[in-house]
Amino acid sequence: MVMAQSLFITLKNNHPECQIDVLAPSWSSALIERMPEVTHVLAMPLVHGQFNFSARVLLGKKLRDQAYDHAILLPNSWKSALPPFFANIPLRTGYVGECRWGLLNDARRLDKSQLTMTVQRFVALGLPNTSDLPPKCPTPRLSISPDQQAKAIEKFALNAAFTQVSEAEAPQALRPILALCPGAEYGEAKRWPVEHYAEVAKQKLADGWQVWLFGSEKDKVSAAQINTLAADGYVDFTGRTTLAEAVDLMSLAHTVVSNDSGLMHVAAALDKNLVALYGSSDPSFTPPLIAKAQIVSLKLSCAPCFKRECPLGTLACLRDITPDAVLKLITLR
Numbered sequence: 001m002v003m004a005q006s007l008f009i010t011l012k013n014n015h016p017e018c019q020i021d022v023l024a025p026s027w028s029s030a031l032i033e034r035m036p037e038v039t040h041v042l043a044m045p046l047v048h049g050q051f052n053f054s055a056r057v058l059l060g061k062k063l064r065d066q067a068y069d070h071a072i073l074l075p076n077s078w079k080s081a082l083p084p085f086f087a088n089i090p091l092r093t094g095y096v097g098e099c100r101w102g103l104l105n106d107a108r109r110l111d112k113s114q115l116t117m118t119v120q121r122f123v124a125l126g127l128p129n130t131s132d133l134p135p136k137c138p139t140p141r142l143s144i145s146p147d148q149q150a151k152a153i154e155k156f157a158l159n160a161a162f163t164q165v166s167e168a169e170a171p172q173a174l175r176p177i178l179a180l181c182p183g184a185e186y187g188e189a190k191r192w193p194v195e196h197y198a199e200v201a202k203q204k205l206a207d208g209w210q211v212w213l214f215g216s217e218k219d220k221v222s223a224a225q226i227n228t229l230a231a232d233g234y235v236d237f238t239g240r241t242t243l244a245e246a247v248d249l250m251s252l253a254h255t256v257v258s259n260d261s262g263l264m265h266v267a268a269a270l271d272k273n274l275v276a277l278y279g280s281s282d283p284s285f286t287p288p289l290i291a292k293a294q295i296v297s298l299k300l301s302c303a304p305c306f307k308r309e310c311p312l313g314t315l316a317c318l319r320d321i322t323p324d325a326v327l328k329l330i331t332l333r
Contacts (some may be wrong), residue, residue, distance in 0.1 A: 001028045002265035003119040004074060005140035006289065008037040010126045012136070021066070023083070030244035031266070034142040046107070051079055060086025072125050080144050093125050118286050139289050140269040144251040146170045152248040156237070161210060162252075171252060176332060177210045179250055179267070181258035182226065183219035183238070187308025189280035190259050192318050198229035200257060204330065207235045212253065213238055213244055214263055218284035255330050265290055276330045279318035280305050294329045296321055 001024065006070045008020050019039045022032050026043040033041060036077050043061065046052055060083040069091065071084035076097030084092045085103045093106040100105060108125065114133040115121045147172050153162055162171040182197045184190035200209045206330045211234035223238040237249065245267055250256065256267035257275045260283070267274050267289035276288050278297040282304040287295060297303070310317075 001031050002140050002142075002262070002269045003286070003289070005037070005124045005142075005269065006119050006123055006137045007033050007072070007074075007122040008035060009138040009140075010135070012037045013090075014126075021068070023235050027243060030215075030242065030247060031142065032284045033244075034144060034247060035140075035145050053082070055078075056082040059083045061086075063087035073104070074125070095121070095125075109307070116284065119289060129180060134315075137289065138266075141271065142251075142266070144248055144270070146302045148244075148248045148270050149252055152245050153252075155245070156235075156240075156249070158235070173210065173252060173254070175208055175210050176254040177212055177252055178204045179214055179253040179256040179258075179272075180226075181214050181256065181261060181263040182222045182264075183215040183268070183284065184259040185216075185322040186261075186281075188270070189305070189307050189310050189318075190261065190316065191222070192259055192277045192279070192321065193315070194225040195229055196321070196323045196326070197222075197257075198226045200326055200330075201230040201234055203225060203323070203327055205230070210235070212236075212249065214241075214250060215239070254332070257326060257330070260286065267297055268293055273330075273333070275326055277318065277321060277326070279303065279315065280310070281308050282306070296326065 010017055011020060017171040021040040021042055022038050023042040023044055024032060025203050029041045032038050046055055046333050049212045052181030056079060063083060064087050068089045068190055071089040073080055076095050078098040078100055081094060081100045081103035091106055092104045095110045096107050104161055107130060115124055119137045120134045123137045124133060127135055153159060153171055154166060161174055180197055180201060182194060205211055213234060213236045215238035217239035219238045223236050251270050255270055255273040258264040258267055260278050260281045264276050265288060268290045271290060274288055276293055276295050278295060281305060283295045283297050298317055298320055302312060305311060
């Protein structure tokens, strides 16, 4: 969803008066609502993987009253093309995928040799089919207000760590904040070892930094392991925040250290100093989209393997990235 913002920015740059509505899973609304290019968020009533033909037809018919001019389909599935078709949207653009001829009337063939990155594939769909490839991809930028930040600070009783400011001013941390994101939904082969995260946390706490941990309920075990290894002193937000709160809190950080995950892309869209750790995945395919991101990848011969668990049982691609190597990249620049 963060990478989709590059498409939204492209559409607005080329058609300043256009209205962009986004049909997406309800969990992603917290991100979309922080994208100033988007007018409305439409909650997708079906969960990922659910087919339900009749529900998709009904959804399309409900959308007819909106009289949309153009639908751009980012998923490549056949079922995702059903609602725009039954909504009678005149122009329906997407990649061919799953034999979607007929459902799409602006069907594009994906040339992976030209469009090597996911974000390029998204942006290309917002441009005429005759455009030069690869396209220029604007950098995603989530918009967070001082009021949103202040509400998150108050809810989690963090006031003592910030200067007192008016609602119009952004809160200022008394000590720099290091955000750690030890999770990765895809699997273990994308997770830097917790003992390495713990070592980074201990060192930065000793240097006078605040250390905050971010993640979902699934990451609480990793956070607890870091707690055991690093002792107290940091704030653990894993499983305690909504996505909106996590985004607003992360906007207060100075630096983020993250596995290749959704939160890594959020950190990039917040323009944070970012250290991005890559193991089984490919940093050339889904990189953080800010120039100042520091990508750490050992580029072993066995990587990227794109496996959920290390086929060799060593996790050397991540385990051999030392805490010292990461600490050297964390500065107050």
